[in-house]
Amino acid sequence: MSTVAITPSVLAPTPAHADLRQKIFQVSKLTLFYGVLTVVGIVFIVPYVFAVFGSLKPESSILTTPAWVPPTHPAWSNYPNAFISDPQVSTGFGRYMANTAIVTAALTTGQVFFSMLGAYGFARLKFPGRDAIFWVYLATLMVPNIVTIIPLYTEMHYFHMVNTYWGVFLPYALGTPYTIFLMRQFFLNIPQDVIEAARIDGAGDFRVLTRVVAPMSRPVLITAALIAFVFSWNNFLWPLVIMGSQSHYLLTDGLANFNSGPGAGGYLNLLLVGSVITLVPMLIIFIVFNKYIVRSIQLTSGK
Amino acid sequence: MALAAAEVAPAPQRVLRTGRARQKRSGLSEFLHALPFVGPSMVGVFLFLLVPVVFVIVLSFLTWSGAGPFTWAGVQNWVSIFKFDNAAHSLEVTAYYVLLNIPLQTVLALGLAVMLNRKRRGMAFFRVLYVAPYLSTPVAMALIWFWVFQPQSGAADRFLALFGIHGPAWLESSLWAMPVVAAVNIWQYLGFNMLFFYAGLQGIPTSLYEAAQLDGASKWRQFWRISLPLLNPTMLFVLITDVIGSFQVFDTLYVLTSGGPGTSTQVMSIQIYNVGFQGTRYGEAAALSVLLFGVILMFSIGQFLFFRNRTTYEYS
Numbered sequence: 001m002s003t004v005a006i007t008p009s010v011l012a013p014t015p016a017h018a019d020l021r022q023k024i025f026q027v028s029k030l031t032l033f034y035g036v037l038t039v040v041g042i043v044f045i046v047p048y049v050f051a052v053f054g055s056l057k058p059e060s061s062i063l064t065t066p067a068w069v070p071p072t073h074p075a076w077s078n079y080p081n082a083f084i085s086d087p088q089v090s091t092g093f094g095r096y097m098a099n100t101a102i103v104t105a106a107l108t109t110g111q112v113f114f115s116m117l118g119a120y121g122f123a124r125l126k127f128p129g130r131d132a133i134f135w136v137y138l139a140t141l142m143v144p145n146i147v148t149i150i151p152l153y154t155e156m157h158y159f160h161m162v163n164t165y166w167g168v169f170l171p172y173a174l175g176t177p178y179t180i181f182l183m184r185q186f187f188l189n190i191p192q193d194v195i196e197a198a199r200i201d202g203a204g205d206f207r208v209l210t211r212v213v214a215p216m217s218r219p220v221l222i223t224a225a226l227i228a229f230v231f232s233w234n235n236f237l238w239p240l241v242i243m244g245s246q247s248h249y250l251l252t253d254g255l256a257n258f259n260s261g262p263g264a265g266g267y268l269n270l271l272l273v274g275s276v277i278t279l280v281p282m283l284i285i286f287i288v289f290n291k292y293i294v295r296s297i298q299l300t301s302g303k
Numbered sequence: 304m305a306l307a308a309a310e311v312a313p314a315p316q317r318v319l320r321t322g323r324a325r326q327k328r329s330g331l332s333e334f335l336h337a338l339p340f341v342g343p344s345m346v347g348v349f350l351f352l353l354v355p356v357v358f359v360i361v362l363s364f365l366t367w368s369g370a371g372p373f374t375w376a377g378v379q380n381w382v383s384i385f386k387f388d389n390a391a392h393s394l395e396v397t398a399y400y401v402l403l404n405i406p407l408q409t410v411l412a413l414g415l416a417v418m419l420n421r422k423r424r425g426m427a428f429f430r431v432l433y434v435a436p437y438l439s440t441p442v443a444m445a446l447i448w449f450w451v452f453q454p455q456s457g458a459a460d461r462f463l464a465l466f467g468i469h470g471p472a473w474l475e476s477s478l479w480a481m482p483v484v485a486a487v488n489i490w491q492y493l494g495f496n497m498l499f500f501y502a503g504l505q506g507i508p509t510s511l512y513e514a515a516q517l518d519g520a521s522k523w524r525q526f527w528r529i530s531l532p533l534l535n536p537t538m539l540f541v542l543i544t545d546v547i548g549s550f551q552v553f554d555t556l557y558v559l560t561s562g563g564p565g566t567s568t569q570v571m572s573i574q575i576y577n578v579g580f581q582g583t584r585y586g587e588a589a590a591l592s593v594l595l596f597g598v599i600l601m602f603s604i605g606q607f608l609f610f611r612n613r614t615t616y617e618y619s
Contacts, residue, residue: 037418037429043490044432050458051447067451067458114343121340128330130337133345140352142603146551146572147596148355150579150588151362155354157369174347205340234440236554237572241580252442256558268450275443286438290431293438297498 048279055079055272062269075269082273093274095247096254103168103239103250104232110173111228112221118175119183120209124195134184137177146237153241167242168250169232179224186220187213223296226289233282251278359596362589369583380590388578389566390591394598396481397570401549403485408545412493413534416500417526430501433494441491445558448487449474452559477567480560484568487555492548496541503537504530539610543603550599571595 050067056074057065083094121127122134152171153162161167190213198212214221236252243249249257255274286293328336366376384390415433419426436444451458452473460470473479507530515525553572556562562569562577569577571591579588 033418033423034425037425040415041429041432044436044494047444047447047451050451054447054450062450063453063456066461114347117340118344121337125333125337125340127333127337127341129334133341136353137344137348140348140356142600143352143356144547144551144596144599146553146575147359147592147599148352150575150585150592151355151358152351153579154358154362154367154585155350171347171351174351175344177344177348177352180344205336209340230438234438234442236442236557237576240557241576252440252554255442255446256554271446272450275440275446278440278443282438282440283435286435294434294498297495 048283051272051275051279054269055276057269059267059269062272078269078273079277082270082277092246093251093254093270093277096249096251096274097277099165099248100233100250100252103165104229106165107169107173107232108225108228110169111176111179112225114173114175115179115183115224116209116214116221118180119187120205120213122180123184123187124208124213125205137180140177141181149237149241152238156242162242163244163248165248168235168239171238172228172231179227183217183220183224186217190216219292219295222289223292226285226292227296230282230285233278359589359592362586363593365586365589367585369585376586380586384578384587384590384594388574388587388591390571390574390594392566393569393571393574393591394594396566396568397550397595397598400481400485400552400568400570401546403482404488404549404552405542405545407485408489408493408496409538409541411489412496412541413500415493415497416504417530419497420501420504430494430498433497435494436491437495439491441554442558444491445487445555448483448555449559452483474560475564477564480564480568484552484556484559487559488549488552491555492545496545499537499541500534503534507533535610539606542610543606546602546606547599550595550602571598 046068053070054062054067055078056071056076058071058075058078061071083097084092122130156162156167159167161170194212194216195208198208203211234252235250236256239250240253240256243253246257251274255271255278362373363380364376364378365373366380367373419430452460454460454472454475455470457473459473463470471479473483511529511533512525515529520528551572552570553576556568556570556573557576560568562573572595575588575591575595578591579585582588
């Protein structure tokens with residue numbers, strides 16, 4: 001639609017004049033267009049740059065130099081220091097990172113695997129109450145997370161899962177309605193003859209799922225794994241609530257609590273190291289799986 | 304492959320049924336057969352979604368301090384959240400945050416989507432750049448912004464100082480704290496919302512714009528008369544998702560202000576956390592949760608009705 005140029009409403013006296021006018025109009029329009037996009041782009045990229053600069057500054061200069069000035073002598077030792085679990089020198093991000101990795105691995109594996117099983121059941125098996133149960137699943141999508149935090153904590157207290165890894169990931173690791181819904185839509189579109197062929201060869205439902213349906217559904221499985229991974233990595237409120245002791249903190253809890261603790265403002269450079277190491281995996285995932293992420297966002301809106 | 308899938312799609316269930324008819328399974332054995340597949344998620348949905356939704360309502364009439372037995376409280380929790388905890392104030396603060404957040408976020412996202420919905424160089428690059436914050440851990444980003452908005456020493460005030468402006472104390476000022484929180488959240492989710500609008504705009508056939516152009520309609524007019532009306536379904540989706548999300552805002556707020564200064568940024572979610580996990584008054588926190596749930600439901604239904612009653616256009 002931009003191929004048709006807009007003609008200025010003022011008619012110029014000579015054609016040559018009009019051409020020049022048109023050209024100036026076009027160039028200034030393009031400059032403005034890219035100018036706006038670039039300024040917005042700078043606002044989007046600047047905090048990441050600040051964080052990398054800040055993470056390499058010594059404690060003494062973090063607040064005395066402007067954030068946009070690169071460190072004069074990069075303090076590379078900030079990175080190892082942030083990982084050490086000695087509260088006198090450091091913030092213990094090594095421990096937090098290990099906790100986050102464990103919880104995220106368990107949550108992602110569980111959520112993808114059990115959602116896949118569930119989606120196969122709802123898409124390909126017939127059993128009494130199937131559609132009613134599926135409607136209940138869909139209805140639970142309406143429940144905001146924050147509303148269930150208090151009762152979920154109470155439940156976990158009685159399951160003796162407070163302050164355990166299980167407590168953090170279990171509520172999200174048995175398959176979630178949203179992921180089951182996504183996968184079910186995909187499984188429904190797999191041609192029946194492919195499945196029948198496998199059945200004739202004597203494959204049971206589990207074999208059909210793992211050997212036929214799953215390999216054909218790679219895009220949706222990758223999308224589901226990404227959703228679970230990003231959710232778990234970024235998750236904050238639930239781990240904050242369920243992990244009482246500091247040795248059990250995830251990266252997000254470690255970051256947030258150092259800030260509001262008694263030494264607020266202290267270790268700011270190490271906290272920025274923490275932010276950078278928390279953000280790097282997300283940015284890598286974002287760049288590598290960009291297509292899948294855009295696709296998953298569009299799936300959400302039903303496009 | 305894709306074509307074949309699309310053709311078979313409408314009737315897989317029926318094919319399955321006739322294929323299985325010979326085996327004559329009873330309802331119970333069908334259920335037992337399906338159980339290994341749907342069982343785990345049924346347990347999960349029941350224990351971690353359905354039970355909590357019912358239990359939060361029950362708990363709002365009980366007293367529990369985080370350990371020991373539950374005791375019956377009647378409506379006492381409900382009275383005390385308004386009298387003692389001033390829930391009305393938190394509701395106001397939440398509404399203020401939503402009002403700061405939603406209109407600006409929606410307009411900016413739509414504007415960027417319209418700008419990027421062109422066949423020009425670099426559009427894909429800018430699209431990716433704007434969406435990046437969406438995946439970036441909110442707590443980590445909030446910490447960076449917390450540093451940027453430190454009074455005087457932070458990047459924001461230092462930048463203003465370049466122009467001779469003495470910047471405010473941002474997060475320590477009850478006037479500025481909430482706008483800063485809203486701005487940070489807009490920054491985080493702007494690209495995400497832009498993508499929805501972008502997808503919506505891509506779905507509008509270019510023939511409509513070409514026809515309008517022949518009739519002499521300006522770009523501005525085309526936007527109001529073609530793009531905007533046809534984006535109605537997208538708009539409904541974006542607004543409902545954003546409003547529900549904004550009512551629950553927690554991560555950014557917890558890091559930036561923890562509800563302060565005073566209670567000037569204490570939204571419902573922060574209050575639920577404070578009353579429950581800091582004050583160990585879980586009954587009251589449950590009552591606050593139910594209150595928030597009610598408000599969110601009301602808004603979702605209201606928006607749904609508002610947009611449903613507006614004309615949606617069929618085009619092919």
